[in-house]
Amino acid sequence: MTMRGQVHLASVVKTHGNFHALKGIDVRIEPGEFFALLGPSGSGKSTTLRILAGLDAPTSGRVMIDGEDVTSRDARDRDIAMVFQSYALYPHMTVGENIAFPLEMAGMKKADIGLAVQDAARKVKIDHLLDRKPGQLSGGQQQRCALARAIVRNARLFLLDEPLSNLDAKLRLETRVELKKLQRSLGVTAVYVTHDQEEAMTLADRMAVFMEGEIQQIGRPIDVFAKPNSVDVAAFIGSPPMNLVPARYVNGMVRIGDSDFQTSHSEQGERDVIVGIRPSAVRLSPTGVAAKVELVEHLGDAAVLDLDVHGQRMRARVGDEGIPSEGDEVFISARAEDIHLFDAVTRKRL
Ligand SMILES: Nc1ncnc2c1ncn2[C@@H]1O[C@H](COP(=O)(O)OP(=O)(O)O)[C@@H](O)[C@H]1O
Ligand SMILES: [Mg+2]
Structure with missing residues (x-):
């Protein structure tokens, strides 16, 4: 298998009128990495993720995936799977139909879809729930269903925007561990948005710390913790704070x-x-x-x-x-x- 899922954001700027949501984001993410975008609310994390996904266009700058400039390419042609805080499942479809949906859209054969859905559902341990409707699932199970829908596409990049924030504390911890294991076993690159420094510290191989539309520091969590390069980063990382x-x-x-x-x-x-x-x-x-x-x-x-x-x-x-x-x-x-x-x-x- 060739390594895929490499990301390079180059000088990405996003403005809304006079407001600079992103002031020039530069970051490289390596294949197979679990990479966190960490920062307080409003610092530009989701904007960055949406631009990477192709759901938003940058005002200037470039988005490169696997060495290719995809800046002007449609979201659906970027080979990316996205999981949000809200699960965005179709309520009238069963779990199985929800997971199958992206494959049907892509025109895959019925028999192959059945196998792929089983496989993805097994990986997140919801293969016994395929006939239920999302409304009959717990929050954690719904999030697994959303994950299965991402896995089934065999995308080269997983983008996750605060996927655990709707879960209660205990479930959040459990799901966090499973998410990490899952990402490891799939070998897929994950870009993970969170405002929770503990979540970033425990999940990420590396992280970028966002403040007011800028990346303040990029590094392994332990290195950022040991050597924060500014007062703002120092104050944000660690509990209780420095x-x-x-x-x-x-x-x-x-x-x-x-x-x-x-x-x-x-x-x-x-x-x-x-x-x-x-x-x-x-x-x-x-x-x-x-x-x-x-x-x-x-x-x-x-x-x-x-x-x-x-x-x-x-x-x-x-x-x-x-x-x-x-x-x-x-x-x-x-x-x-x-x-x-x-x-x-x-x-x-x-
Ligand atoms: N469509 C928009 N129009 C104006 N401002 C926006 C728009 N989208 C986002 N913003 C602003 O850009 C900033 C960054 O937002 P966002 O990336 O969602 O932050 P985060 O995900 O880090 O909480 C925020 O101040 C937000 O209010
Ligand atoms: Mg956000």
Whole structure:
């Protein structure tokens, strides 16, 4: 099998009147990748996906699939399958008929359709439901039916726009795992839109972080988590979010509250910075910065502390040993390698 499903968006711009929904998107997605478009609501993820699918035309820029310029090609000639948040199943057709529909449209022979439908339905474990109507299925089963309808076409690219957001929390977790397994076993390229950073972190091989119509960062989830390249990305990824506090950098040190922290930077000089420390990297220690525990959120095997650090609010995630109480005075510290520095003006990583 030749590798297919490679995507290249080049300088893609989309405007609505004066409003720039996309300000120049450049991204390459490799065959077989699970690639997430992650970002807050309104950041341009769905617009990007729709342009890739051919449901919307870019104002400028090009869409390349498998090395071919498909910018002006119709959606139905792009060999792409799309799954949306709403399942968009035909309510008057059975599950089997819904899955068969794209094949009938393509003119496949009846006998072949039957086999293909069985095969696709088995892959998402709804082969026992083929005679039901969508209205007789649970939300999770409806989403599987939509997936089967995508699988059956043997498309080179799967586009998914928040496909799990209508499912309840438990089902969402289960379906997430199955979706990943399914994508692996099909070997198909998946482009997956989500505003849920945890979903992107767990599902994606790589992801692009969208903010206000621009991609801020592209990389493997662990790399983006470890080295966010801006304050905005740092604030968006990780739960609870990274502590971000303004501070003064002086010769490798930053001052927070009444104490100096050693950073992993060694440049001489002074500048205003934003210091980032993940809650899990904040340590309770015998000495360090004085902090007052305002609130303790117990998570069972850990706790999140809300701290007042000389008027700044910070959070710390601590293990279940020695959890302080509300009102306690504690000291906090952080290792130099856990301290992220961002320029106070450009908000870019230093
Ligand atoms: N047809 C349209 N006319 C005007 N603005 C639009 C249109 N479609 C989308 N937008 C705007 O473009 C921005 C990006 O939208 P969208 O790609 O749907 O965001 P996301 O999927 O990241 O939530 C939003 O601010 C949205 O309101
Ligand atoms: Mg959207």
